[in-house]
Amino acid sequence: xxxxxxxxxxxxxxxxxxxxxxxxxxxxxxxxxxxxxxxxxxxxxxxxxxxxxxxxxxxxxxxxxxxxxxxxxxxxxxxxxxxxxxxxxxxxxxxxxxxxxxxxxxxxxxxxxxxxxxxxxxxxxxxxxxxxxxxxxxxxxxxxxxxxxxxxxxxxxxxxxxxxxxxxxxxxxxxxxxxxxxxxxxxxxxxxxxxxxxxxxxxxxxxxxxxxxxxxxxxxxxxxxxxxxxxxxxxxxxxxxxxxxxxxxxxxxxxxxxxxxxxxxxxxxxxxxxxxxxxxxxxxxxxxxxxxxxxxxxxxxxxxxxxxxxxxxxxxxxxxxxxxxxxxxxxxxxxxxxxxxxxxxxxxxxxxxxxxxxxxxxxxxxxxxxxxxxxxxxxxxxxxxxxxxx
Numbered sequence: 001x002x003x004x005x006x007x008x009x010x011x012x013x014x015x016x017x018x019x020x021x022x023x024x025x026x027x028x029x030x031x032x033x034x035x036x037x038x039x040x041x042x043x044x045x046x047x048x049x050x051x052x053x054x055x056x057x058x059x060x061x062x063x064x065x066x067x068x069x070x071x072x073x074x075x076x077x078x079x080x081x082x083x084x085x086x087x088x089x090x091x092x093x094x095x096x097x098x099x100x101x102x103x104x105x106x107x108x109x110x111x112x113x114x115x116x117x118x119x120x121x122x123x124x125x126x127x128x129x130x131x132x133x134x135x136x137x138x139x140x141x142x143x144x145x146x147x148x149x150x151x152x153x154x155x156x157x158x159x160x161x162x163x164x165x166x167x168x169x170x171x172x173x174x175x176x177x178x179x180x181x182x183x184x185x186x187x188x189x190x191x192x193x194x195x196x197x198x199x200x201x202x203x204x205x206x207x208x209x210x211x212x213x214x215x216x217x218x219x220x221x222x223x224x225x226x227x228x229x230x231x232x233x234x235x236x237x238x239x240x241x242x243x244x245x246x247x248x249x250x251x252x253x254x255x256x257x258x259x260x261x262x263x264x265x266x267x268x269x270x271x272x273x274x275x276x277x278x279x280x281x282x283x284x285x286x287x288x289x290x291x292x293x294x295x296x297x298x299x300x301x302x303x304x305x306x307x308x309x310x311x312x313x314x315x316x317x318x319x320x321x322x323x324x325x326x327x328x329x330x331x332x333x334x335x336x337x338x339x340x341x342x343x344x345x346x347x348x349x350x351x352x353x354x355x356x357x358x359x360x361x362x363x364x365x366x367x368x369x370x371x372x373x374x375x376x377x378x379x380x381x382x383x384x385x386x387x388x389x390x
Contacts, residue, residue: 050275073337078227083252142183190229
């Protein structure tokens, strides 16, 4: 079933004195002294559009679990979703923002810098004195769309032409990478993305910083985001360099169960007829999921990782002939997120089994003569290692 919802997006401009408009449907402005006021007006039509509830999406459990794991542990570094058209890829990704716990950020910062962390700040927030008195806002985690037709200027940022013409000043206009800082950058049909934009994404994803040198402007700003891509593999291959930057990869297929297909159509019809009422019906489940995500994040840094789990991960990657060490690191981060989401005190082999296919299927070496599914290879390797360990 094809379904789509537009995501929240923000418009921001910055010069030597930073100005920004927050992208929240419901946002609270406050200061360190405790005063607060509401800033609730939507900034665009996209902000006002109801989003299909994440908890109302039927099927595609692998994709939904991968999205939630990234929400728990950003160190997983993103997710790639490949599959048939009309299988709720875009709907699920855009619905994710609605269940993410809100974040606090400096109100006058277009990069949404955190007020309580010295690392990863833009130059203005880092040099502000005293930082404790910076006005802050609490709002939704940004989920920013990167259109296929976007230019490099739109992605990275460029000279603020309006200010240059009206005031004769050189000022920087932040791009989509600035808006996605501390959030998610979503690319639909990522396998069709132009090569020069892929290069920019690789640089920013690797360092967490966007550096712009153009039109007499030299600026570097934080660009730490979780990269989410979706696409149909029948429409083109993804560059290996970009493929390796996605922490997890989910493969989804059209649901063939008749009862489930009927339920999907019924839910979509109910949402289209009364989106507000439909969302209200699922709000308790949405709130329960938000609470679970917050608890999982709080639990993440306290989890114990036994040495035998680390050895099991290393042996699995060697058995599958995975190049480099990114596979092991991603597998461990995903297992930590899964254990935290399930409420465990330490990582177990159940967590490894739950995330091994997501973490490693796109890191396996391709043999054109071998038609075996990557997921099957990983399951066989897991079974063999477990038998050897008994």
